[in-house]
Amino acid sequence: MIPSARLRALALDAGFDLVGFARAEPIDPRVLGDWLEQGFHADLDWMEARAAERLDVSRLLPGARTVIALACNYWHTDDVGPIARYARGRDYHATLRDKLRVLRRTVREAFPGVHDYGSVDANPVMEKVWAARAGLGYVGKHACFITPGYGSWVVLAVMVLDVEVDAYADGPTLERCGRCTLCLTSCPTGAIVADRVVDARACLSYQTIENDQTVPEPLRAAMPNLIFGCDVCQDVCPLNATPLRAQARFLPREVAKASVLELAAMTKAQYDAWAPGMALVRAGYDGLRRNAAYALGAMKSNEARPVLERLRADADARVREAAEWALSQLA
């Protein structure tokens, strides 16, 4: 058994804002099972392929005893822009992986013989469940994880150990949604199909980031001023009303100030100067311009006509199709 206070100090030194401890017990398979069965994961086949590992971290680290849940606040400004807040600065995956690397090294130095496994987003780990079990907050009705100090403006990571610690959290903090339903009623596409259940197929975060084909027509009109990710359900949440500024590591980069029109007109050279090191690369040059064209159509922006006319002749078929649709929306 090792002292949680020492681990907490190492995690804070590594740069995490929140740290908590949970016993590495298996997760009830029903919620994930139902979600997958209903096809709410869209074409994220990797969610299904490694479901067994998601539900039991001892499949990832034999003898797993403890899960350290870690979180970083990323909020910087009130601006509502076309790029979701978590993606406005350096790619958070890289930032959290840097911190996790430091933590894993210092834990190994302090406790030789202890084995570990680390996860940031892409690993088959249910990060919100662990953050809740470790007492960092609770899962809100919009299915995002809400902390008492930073609201839901946090990104999560997890570290699993094959040793017990001397103190574990009692589970999620007090649920504070009460009778509020603002996130459900404000979601532009009705993607929050029930309390804590999001249908990724309807979620604009999925559509703008993960869907590399064309966005289904009924969803396009819901995309004004939105080209990478979506913050609508978090922006309306009263529990996000008093955010705190994040560490400098999460500072927005210049491109976060660009308008939808500027992003639609972005040249490859501008993209190559802006995007590297940011989460934006997941959508890529053509994906971002495809999204910007949809957004201009949704905004019925007549001043965008010349840019859309240019995109209508673009080399990328998805950009051409999006521009054609956007032009059809203009007066």
Ligand code: B12
């Ligand atoms: C797949 C995925 C998506 C999908 C599906 C979203 C979803 N809600 O599942 C899409 C692409 C849509 C998406 C969007 C976003 N994502 Co995402 N995503 C993930 C990923 C990789 C897996 C989530 C997952 O397992 N979903 C399956 C469902 C079934 O599991 P779950 O949501 O965790 O649900 C559990 C709890 O709700 C819990 N629960 C507890 N009690 C109860 C009771 C009931 C009745 C129910 C139903 C559930 C429940 O049980 C469930 C599982 O057992 C995680 C990273 C990770 N490895 O965990 C990031 C992650 C959840 N995403 C993240 C972010 C930032 C986002 C966006 C905010 C990005 C953006 N601005 O555009 C949006 C938010 C959309 C939303 N409202 O959820 C962060 C969330 C941070 C936070 N504060 O919550 C994560 C944790 C990544 C990270 N490392 O920080 N995401």
Ligand code: SF4
């Ligand atoms: S991220 Fe946007 S589209 Fe997805 S559930 Fe929230 S408000 Fe709806």
Ligand code: SF4
């Ligand atoms: S908007 Fe309301 S219901 Fe939704 S997560 Fe925030 S407090 Fe809960």
